Amino acid sequence: MTTQRMTMAQALVKFLDNQYVSFDGVETKFVEGIFTIFGHGIVLGLGQALDEDPGQLKVLQGRNEQGMAHVATAFGKQNNRRKIIACASSIGPGAANMVTAAATATVNNLPLLLLPGDTFATRQPDPVLQQIEQPFSMTITTNDAFKPVCKYWDRVSRPEQLMSAMINAMRVLTDPAETGAVCVAIPQDVQGESFDYPDYFFKKRVHKITRPTPVSDELEDVIQAIMNSKHPMVICGGGVRYSEAGETLEQFCETFNIPFGETQGGKSACKSSSPYCLGGMGVTGNLAANTIAEKADLIIAVGTRLSDFTTGSKALFQNPDVKFISINASRFQAYKVDSIKAVGDAKATLIGLTAALQEKGYKSAYQNEIKEAKAAWDKEMKWFAEYAYDENFKPIVESREPKSIDEFIALTGGTITQTSALCLIRETIDKDAIIVGASGSLPGCLQRMWATDKRDSYHMEYGYSCMGYEVAASLGAKLASPDQEVYAMTGDGSYLMLHTELVTSLQEGKKINVLLFDNCGFGCINNLEMSNGVGNLATEFRYRDEDNQLLGGLMPIDFAKSAAGYGVKTYTAKTLEELKVALEDAKKQTVSTLIDIKVLPKTMTEGYKSWWHCGIASTSAKDSIKIAYESKEANLKKARLY
Numbered sequence: 001m002t003t004q005r006m007t008m009a010q011a012l013v014k015f016l017d018n019q020y021v022s023f024d025g026v027e028t029k030f031v032e033g034i035f036t037i038f039g040h041g042i043v044l045g046l047g048q049a050l051d052e053d054p055g056q057l058k059v060l061q062g063r064n065e066q067g068m069a070h071v072a073t074a075f076g077k078q079n080n081r082r083k084i085i086a087c088a089s090s091i092g093p094g095a096a097n098m099v100t101a102a103a104t105a106t107v108n109n110l111p112l113l114l115l116p117g118d119t120f121a122t123r124q125p126d127p128v129l130q131q132i133e134q135p136f137s138m139t140i141t142t143n144d145a146f147k148p149v150c151k152y153w154d155r156v157s158r159p160e161q162l163m164s165a166m167i168n169a170m171r172v173l174t175d176p177a178e179t180g181a182v183c184v185a186i187p188q189d190v191q192g193e194s195f196d197y198p199d200y201f202f203k204k205r206v207h208k209i210t211r212p213t214p215v216s217d218e219l220e221d222v223i224q225a226i227m228n229s230k231h232p233m234v235i236c237g238g239g240v241r242y243s244e245a246g247e248t249l250e251q252f253c254e255t256f257n258i259p260f261g262e263t264q265g266g267k268s269a270c271k272s273s274s275p276y277c278l279g280g281m282g283v284t285g286n287l288a289a290n291t292i293a294e295k296a297d298l299i300i301a302v303g304t305r306l307s308d309f310t311t312g313s314k315a316l317f318q319n320p321d322v323k324f325i326s327i328n329a330s331r332f333q334a335y336k337v338d339s340i341k342a343v344g345d346a347k348a349t350l351i352g353l354t355a356a357l358q359e360k361g362y363k364s365a366y367q368n369e370i371k372e373a374k375a376a377w378d379k380e381m382k383w384f385a386e387y388a389y390d391e392n393f394k395p396i397v398e399s400r401e402p403k404s405i406d407e408f409i410a411l412t413g414g415t416i417t418q419t420s421a422l423c424l425i426r427e428t429i430d431k432d433a434i435i436v437g438a439s440g441s442l443p444g445c446l447q448r449m450w451a452t453d454k455r456d457s458y459h460m461e462y463g464y465s466c467m468g469y470e471v472a473a474s475l476g477a478k479l480a481s482p483d484q485e486v487y488a489m490t491g492d493g494s495y496l497m498l499h500t501e502l503v504t505s506l507q508e509g510k511k512i513n514v515l516l517f518d519n520c521g522f523g524c525i526n527n528l529e530m531s532n533g534v535g536n537l538a539t540e541f542r543y544r545d546e547d548n549q550l551l552g553g554l555m556p557i558d559f560a561k562s563a564a565g566y567g568v569k570t571y572t573a574k575t576l577e578e579l580k581v582a583l584e585d586a587k588k589q590t591v592s593t594l595i596d597i598k599v600l601p602k603t604m605t606e607g608y609k610s611w612w613h614c615g616i617a618s619t620s621a622k623d624s625i626k627i628a629y630e631s632k633e634a635n636l637k638k639a640r641l642y
């Protein structure tokens, strides 16, 4: 056995540089590089290794550990999980900053390799700077906080442990059914310790991403259920996207006359122009998809977690005889809502099903229902595009602080409605542009309204809906797809929470466009609280008033001015005309841009035929709360219990 004497950190870098994946016979180098924010817990170990010999790995510098890990997560998503950027942090706060991002990646089944520095394995200098000390166990460090939010967790306490740790890390990162965040904690002393690593640890490894098919027993159950169905509906989930099964799904639906609705993860796997595409479904779904869902007798869920938003808190499907099929790479997911299970890859399973159903001559019983549902939604979309602030103006969302809209206009001069802004943006930006979103009211509007024929151009993180993902993730998407324009769709609240990887986009010369919808507050949460009988409490951005309440005047923020200070090309849009000019000009820029869009509060879309189960007080002195609670109880009676 030949060996190479190197430090654990040097061996880690060399190992990562030799990992590949292969999918449908196409081989891809898996690790593009390493994002870091160095500190004492990592700079002299992993930092030294990267300085001496990074191999083909690119070193990137983050601004905030959570932000850089969101960049990496989005890079993994936009590469359809075939490429990653690993993230290395110092110990303590740097590591803890990545916990939120780890959870975000795990919920969304996206590969994210985290390498947080850790306290000394020898314990000699303890407590080191930034070390948490738990008197009940000397083995606990900040990095134990990753355990609940990762799919694999390890700590390399001896240099030779690196080998089994990394092989398991790769197993999980490249497994479609298991992937998510992986944390391999690297104590700062061990990073610099040497070991005689065998050559075979560094050999080129190609991890095959396969397409497992369901066993015939399972497939037969699925075929039988479809044969018995007159009005089935497909749910196109994120698994369709990662399996590159969009075209196969479109053909499946066309062949058997079955409409499909999209989840946030599944949108843009298929072409919106498919005559069978109803658009977004569920709590954030549109009229077309939810109308068909209400009556469907069979739901064929492909590659979806069947979250509360997707299933309308399990109340969307109102046909008393409705049955569920779940086609999923993960058995855990396939078990949901008592589904008839088919555990396998989406594309391979749909191909098998198509052949079997064709042989049996299956066709659904739909006649004009699909066209009619789509036509009703098209009418609504036309209205959204024309929705303007004029003498007939009426806010879409009724529950509100009465003074807010007039005050907003007086303060900002902005009169753009959110729905018309989105229609204009869709019409103006490139057809193949990537839009990125995660939180606030925008995901609901986009899920309902966004249409695209460019596959994988809708990048929405709505598993964790993590505020602050949008701007960072736009950089990740741009790093993955440098030839496409990328737009961060962010609210003012989310932008304020985390946007500093915008500076990293300037550093890397990777242009992103931030479309910042400033409505002076946490708009969707203000809608939620006020429509459920709670007061206007801490959701608009207002100064503290003389009664010591947060009900003073709205806070004006000049986001354009602030981002201009970073070197970003910025614009302020108060009217649709100004927005159009800014969008056109932003396309010509080579640096990152930001458009501060002053959007009227309460002009976002609302739900269609769906219900969202939220916790509501069962005891209150306020009538408005009692009404909200009774309404919740009534809706709950119409929903499945699990």
Ligand SMILES: Cc1ncc(C[n+]2csc(CCOP(=O)(O)OP(=O)(O)O)c2C)c(N)n1
Pocket (backbone or CB within 6 Å): 439, 440, 441, 442, 464, 465, 466, 467, 468, 490, 491, 492, 493, 494, 495, 517, 519, 521, 522, 523, 524, 525
């Ligand atoms: C990290 C994080 N904290 C809190 C929330 C809860 N939350 C969801 S949306 C929202 C407000 C979003 O405000 P903004 O970005 O301005 O969007 P708007 O609803 O106004 O369109 C909050 C606080 C969240 N999703 N993520």
Ligand SMILES: O=C1C[C@@H](O)[C@H](O)[C@@H](O)C1=O
Pocket (backbone or CB within 6 Å): 438, 439, 440, 441, 443, 444, 465, 466, 524, 525
């Ligand atoms: O609590 C929430 C409400 C949703 O409307 C929003 O999109 C999401 O970001 C969230 O966290």
Ligand SMILES: [Mg+2]
Pocket (backbone or CB within 6 Å): 440, 491, 492, 493, 517, 518, 519, 520, 521, 522, 523
């Ligand atoms: Mg807002």
